[in-house]
Amino acid sequence: MKIVFIGAGNLATHLSLALQQMGEQIVQVYSRTKTSASELAALLSVPYTTSTDKIIADADVYFYTVSDDALESLVQLPFATNAIHVHTAGSVSMDIFQGKKKNFGVFYPLQTFSKAKQVNFNKIPLFIEASSPEVETELFRLAHVVSEQVYRTNSEQRLKLHVSAVFACNFVNHMYQIASEMVKSADLPFEVLKPLILETAEKVMHLSPEQAQTGPAKRNDQGVINKHLEVLVELPALKQLYQDLSDMILNQYLHQS
């Protein structure tokens, strides 16, 4: 099986290297950005191109690891119509390939990728959707090459997964950002928050988020909540956010105590 990567960003880098390390044959990297294309190609020791005309036509699988907008235009290109074409986007329906390619699917990893941080692909859940049982078999095979956790999901489930990931990752990271600025305003280093951040994540490996919750909103401790709102009085957006999230937590636990 010969594989082409269309896109050379964070996900392309981590996924192509993981596949190659496990013996899969990556034959080319395409990116419209020369730096990205050449950097990833060098890591993989394969040729690259920045021209869609020069994408190899006889590969078996094409991975599209590009932005949703770029995907929209790249699927229009009439090449390798019998190969398997796969995108990796959380919020794009598999049907984007419909009428343009014969064999296609989705290969969605639920993880946050930054170039500066290594990840163990083996522990990343992969969500597969395919245009036919034959394509599904091939995508499951490739998925199991790099990961222990592989699920079959349709486009609607995947979209909900992507929304979940925004809450569990991007919005969580923004909470870290807010907390970080707050400790700096108290002349303390971000370091003091690290054990709390790790423990909060590790807790939900063993307890449900509902069981793991602590804090003034859960206890309906209005005295503490009011003191905290006063600290935030000159940061109206944060004050509102604190109030809204406290109300949500409070409502969740209100009928339980």
Add this chain to the structure above:
Amino acid sequence: MKIVFIGAGNLATHLSLALQQMGEQIVQVYSRTKTSASELAALLSVPYTTSTDKIIADADVYFYTVSDDALESLVQLPFATNAIHVHTAGSVSMDIFQGKKKNFGVFYPLQTFSKAKQVNFNKIPLFIEASSPEVETELFRLAHVVSEQVYRTNSEQRLKLHVSAVFACNFVNHMYQIASEMVKSADLPFEVLKPLILETAEKVMHLSPEQAQTGPAKRNDQGVINKHLEVLVELPALKQLYQDLSDMILNQYLHQS
């Protein structure tokens, strides 16, 4: 040094056991709730009382590990006025003891405690405030008995720390809760989110939250954001929260790209 614990909740349990394991002498547990008092006393093999009249008067240190409201009334009790009286609350000023006790301070651990989950006290940052250099010396000694990370902070800094902790822990856990409900609505188990949750926390051990951010809001990807808002259309509070947090992230990165 003889230590009395006033309060027998999650923090009292973890802290008193950690102190005792390191050779400190816990002599009594007080709680108004008999079950709590007797359970912790049994773990420590010490006597307990549920009556404030029977709190031992000749101990050296009294730890108040109770709710802010309970603390307010307990500090009024005129016992052991020459001993060191210490509360463990994030949002209560040290001055609550002023005029009632001679030697006092604060011993605030930045961590989330649940009875169902063990914690390694050694890695928990402790924040100390004291009414005199002598009390400070004693509280630093006790703090170093159980933890590697000990800081001196005043009541204002500690209040900001507590607000930070609400964002980095309680609100983060609420994001996990929302994500958990969302994956369940897609007929998938909470398990699929665990690697993402851990990686999101681990990333900020090495990168700043600002460097670690990913996702549609950071990229200003309105196409994805709009699809996600549509998924949330029947959950107006979550839709509003998604919009507000996306706007905050977007504004943070807007001037950087």
